[in-house]
Amino acid sequence: MLEVLHVLSTSPEALHHAVIFLFNGAEENVLQASHGFITQHPWASLVRAFINLEAAGVGGKELVFQTGPENPWLVQAYGSAAKHPFASVVAQEVFQSGIIPSDTDFRIFRDFGNIPGIDLAFIENGYLYHTKYDTADRILTDSIQRAGDNILAVLKYLATSDMLASSSEYQHGKMVFFDVFGLFVIAYPARVGSVVNYMVVLAAVVYLGRKLLQPRRKTAHYTKDFLCGLGVTLVSWFTSLLTVLIIAVFISLIGQSLSWYTHFYVSVCLYGAAAVAKIVFIHSLAKRFYYVNASDQYLGELFFDISLFLHCISLISLTFQGLCLAFVSAMWVAFPLLTRLCLHKDFKEHGAGGKFLVCYLLGLSAPYLYVLYLIWAVFEMFTPILGRSGSQIPPDVVLASLLAVCAVILSSYFINFIYLVKSTKRTTVALTLVCAVTFLLVCTGTFFPYSSDPASPKPKRVFLQHMTRTFHDLDGKVVKRDSGIWINGFDYTGMSHVTPHIPEINDTIRAHCEETAPLCGFPWYLPVHFLIKKNWYLPAPEVSPGDRAHFQLVSKEQTPWNSVRLTFEVTGPSHVSFYVRTHKGSTLSQWSLGNGTPVTSKGGDYFVFYSHGLQASAWRFWIEVQVSEEQPAGMVTVALAAHHFSGKDKRSPELDALKERFPAWTFPSSWVCTYDLFVF
Known part of the structure; x- marks a missing residue:
């Protein structure tokens, strides 16, 4: 700039x-x-x-x-x-x-x-x-x-x-x-794109429709084989996806998730090879046991038509939903169809010879090269994100699914070659062997997920928060107080790789959700609890930051519209999180924040993030609670988490000591915070 x-x-x-x-x-x-x-x-x-x-x-x-x-x-x-x-x-x-x-x-x-x-x-x-x-x-x-x-x-x-x-x-x-x-950039209005897409669909329908207008005997034979081939193709896709998902779930359950994080080729050899091997295997079985008497040329053309039909369905669906990315499906229909029409005569006369193969590959080069270009960008962006996507979604399942989809798309117009070649045995065995060897190496922990190599580091991200929590009851009395270092790993492996280096961080100190407290009673900086539910709470001495947060109820008044307005005032550090949970029979009708309409987080509780500069007056705001029935245990629970991100209040001796013990391949971020809960 x-x-x-x-x-x-x-x-x-x-x-x-x-x-x-x-x-x-x-x-x-x-x-x-x-x-x-x-x-x-x-x-x-x-x-x-x-x-x-x-x-x-x-x-x-x-x-x-x-x-x-x-x-x-x-x-x-x-x-x-x-x-x-x-x-x-x-x-x-x-x-x-x-x-x-x-x-x-x-x-x-x-x-x-x-x-x-x-x-x-x-x-x-x-x-x-x-x-x-x-x-x-x-x-x-x-x-x-x-x-x-x-x-x-x-x-x-x-x-x-x-x-x-x-x-x-x-x-x-x-x-x-x-x-x-x-x-260069190709750009055109989406409405023009829809017209182009439907024109491509029409061309494909005419091409496929001509085969249904052949003499009745040929049509019945072709239709039957087409429907069976369509079933075989869908089964191959489904079993391919199912196979990689089973492998991914197993890898996740044995604690070897993210083995490909530093070595991406591992995912290709494991999931990519398994997906392609299953597709080839299913079609090889169909060729051997069902299409026994059909000619290779006929089967090659038949399965080209099936792939064209499936891409056509995809194109119609994406266009109907108004998605601009339907242009990719349009390429996968238009270019192969044009190639087939241009080579149709040559294929009939000479079969899938060398000249036909070269021309066929050249005709398909545009959609294949473009999709490979897109796939590169997708994995370039998504692979690192899977290392910070939380502890709820198994990243191996996500990556395996993506690779299976890539295998399905890239193999679509090459399925017909399975029926044109004499045998696929070597291909299937080679792919299975690659997958099996990689699977064994992954299971034995050969590929460590993270790297501290200065030339190409791939660190594990961890948040450490040294906090003191104080819980008050309806009368304002302290009913619980504890302190510790709250630990959040930002990927699916949790602390399994860290525990050998810091033995006290193990499942015995897994943090338990405080069911009666908003967002489980922890000082979230942002409401990402739906992504991270595996966390650890290591007991530690109390913290006493100099700029400690002060939270007080300024007033409580009954409104003419039969709700209770609670006005609060907060002073303290520059970053504060405020949580609200209404009790049964109570609803949060409005507040003085935003446009006045309360919005819940994904967990159902209300979350407010507040920050200010170095100099700021007290933060004063109100909430209104509508009560439909008497609440002996109170109508609302509120909590305030104060985050100390800078200066001397950010650190504590215990936090610094623990941070130093983390291995070089981790990147721990740390700060001090307090959490105070009240019932009104």
């Missing part, structure tokens, strides 16, 4: 529009700085478009993974100006589906400012993201140069564009967009 600012400020070229460079802080404080700018700054109302720079990794290509909304001219601007484009509507729809547990300033500008924009992010080497290894020296100069070339070019294009002044006039619908191997 600084270099682009320098270039623009010293350039003699006049810009038609002003450019604001916004350097946001407080991003991990739930994007507060961008929210502050777009809702409070006097310039905010003048902004017509924005480019948001993000990172989910350390360098590499910067991916355009969000645009708009409903402003296709922005995509066209990027496509026209970017020198090294890397953009995909697939990434946009995957990100906006919520699968990736992340958020960016893009949402703030879009939802609170109603401003269209472009979201770019570095995605390579996400293993280092938000760790001590995430340093400037690890970002290649080429990555900065590439990003600078793209951003400067797009910025100049927008700043001299006539569209920017009246951008609302060009707002219409979604856009299909994707780059072609970084050379």
